[in-house]
Amino acid sequence: MSSAIRDQLSTVETPDPLVDDSEETDIVSQGLVGEITVDGDTAAVPLALGAPYSPAETELAVAVREAVEAAGYEPSLSVAIDDETPASEGPIVIAVSSGKGGVGKSTIAVNLAAGIADRGATVGLFDTDVYGPNIPRMLGVQGEPVRADQNQRIVPVEAHGLKLMSVGFLVDKEMPVVWRGSMVDQTLTELWHEVNWGQLDYLVVDLPPGTGDAQLTMLQQMPVMGSVVVTTPQDVALDNARKGVRLFDDHAADVFGIVENMSAFVCSNCGENHEVFRAGGGAKLAAEFDLPVLSRIPLDPAIGEAGETGEPIVLGESDISELFGDLACDVLDHVGRRRRHSHTARTDSSETSQ
Ligand SMILES: Nc1ncnc2c1ncn2[C@@H]1O[C@H](COP(=O)(O)OP(=O)(O)OP(=O)(O)O)[C@@H](O)[C@H]1O
Ligand SMILES: [Mg+2]
Incomplete structure (x- = not known):
């Protein structure tokens, strides 16, 4: 029964x-x-x-x-x-954004995607940075030729259990920056449709840095469920991050939380934690917007090295690997919470309206 x-x-x-x-x-x-x-x-x-x-x-x-x-x-x-429920068809799209360049957005995107894939999910990673598309290098597949399938759709490059599509595979590094810039508006939002991702559970998008039209267009045209906003603790970066969070205000996408990157320097000689920048900037921003701090990633040379060797650090065995693994788990739990809640809320309202 x-x-x-x-x-x-x-x-x-x-x-x-x-x-x-x-x-x-x-x-x-x-x-x-x-x-x-x-x-x-x-x-x-x-x-x-x-x-x-x-x-x-x-x-x-x-x-x-x-x-x-x-x-x-x-x-x-x-x-x-x-x-x-949004995105019940197709993959759950998670954006990684930042108000400013160079704060470690691509590093977080790569390790978030690899960390989710490491739990068993099928994950795509879409690198939309036309100015400095460095994700192929971070995954050790730079210069990889891009193929089309029999239906003329782009076949993503497979690396470390991820399906990667990067603008870096398509743009010529010699191409003038203005042309690359116009690609953002004209083709980027279309491009992800042209990729034969196959069945994906998740698609992680490395958004272009900044809070301008390009980011807005991407958010409007891709079914982004939520975003992870990356910041460093400095105030300048925080001002930008503030704009990065506000970008989502008028949009259906949630901000899952803040990742404070390069938050402290762990000295390999003395083992002490040095606050290079003013401490707690991420927490301040998070409190201001009532958002959680998802992770505080220290400044660690091993992270930079992993970026060079093309091996996502989350797949290794270290405290840092664990930090990134926890971040992936946290983000997935945020996704689940959001989807369960929107389901429950809808079930409730349909029951009361009967
Ligand atoms: N926590 C960290 N510790 C040490 N190095 C880091 C850390 N995070 C990122 N880096 C290094 O800093 C540099 C910039 O990081 P990354 O490319 O991820 O930033 P980004 O925000 O994507 O930059 P861009 O705006 O150029 O796209 C890279 O060389 C990366 O390896
Ligand atoms: Mg980047």
């Missing part, structure tokens, strides 16, 4: 109850369990989950399996986010 299963599932807590809701915080009351169908010993349970490979949902799936088994059935789980 599916009611026995439902009773068992009522003991599973939601990872993130709606703040303004009642005391019932289990997944059934929160509307995350769809219509259960039983066929012999097997119970098919559709769940409103939306962030594949996120830690919270992986944990939840384990708890749901156990609950279904406790009711005496073999679980068969499926994901059923409703059609209206």
Whole structure:
């Protein structure tokens, strides 16, 4: 009987109850369990989950399996986010942005994408920087020829478990900067449609630095669900980062949070933490906009070296690798929270309107 299963599932807590809701915080009351169908010993349970490979949902799936088994059935789980949820078709698009260049945006984008892929997801990385497209170098695939498939769609370059498309593969370094600039407006937003990404769970976009028209156009034309804003702790960078956060104000995309990069220097001789820039800048910005600080990445020569050798540092074994891995997990959990909440909110409003 599916009611026995439902009773068992009522003991599973939601990872993130709606703040303004009642005391019932289990997944059934929160509307995350769809219509259960039983066929012999097997119970098919559709769940409103939306962030594949996120830690919270992986944990939840384990708890749901156990609950279904406790009711005496073999679980068969499926994901059923409703059609209206943004990006329910196609990949979940996560942008990495910054108000200013040179703050480590591409470094974060590469390691975020590789970190998500390392959890098992299929991930694309779209490098839109026409002025300094350095992601191919960071992944050790610079100069790689770009192929078209039989339908004349661009085949992304595979590197370290990622599917990469970079403007760097297409623009000639000798090309005058003004022409490259006009590419941003004219072709970039179209370009990602021309790429045969295949089935992706996530697409990470390294947005061009700055807060001008180019960034705005990209945000308007790509189904970006949310963004990670990268800043360094200096005030100048922060002013720019402020604009970077505001860019999202008029847009449906969320800012998941702030990454403070180059936040301190860990001395390899004495092991001490030196604050090179004024400390806590990221936290100040985060507090101002009521956003979380997702990560504080220290200034570490190993990060620069990894950029040169073409090996994402998140795939290594070090404290820094772990920091980047945690960042990837955090971002995925933000995606899940956002999608579960928009699902629950919609289910609630459709129930009250009946
Ligand atoms: N935490 C860090 N510690 C040490 N070096 C870093 C760190 N973060 C980034 N770097 C290095 O700083 C340089 C700039 O980083 P990156 O290219 O990621 O910045 P960006 O914001 O994408 O720059 P651009 O605006 O040019 O695209 C690179 O050489 C990179 O390896
Ligand atoms: Mg860059």
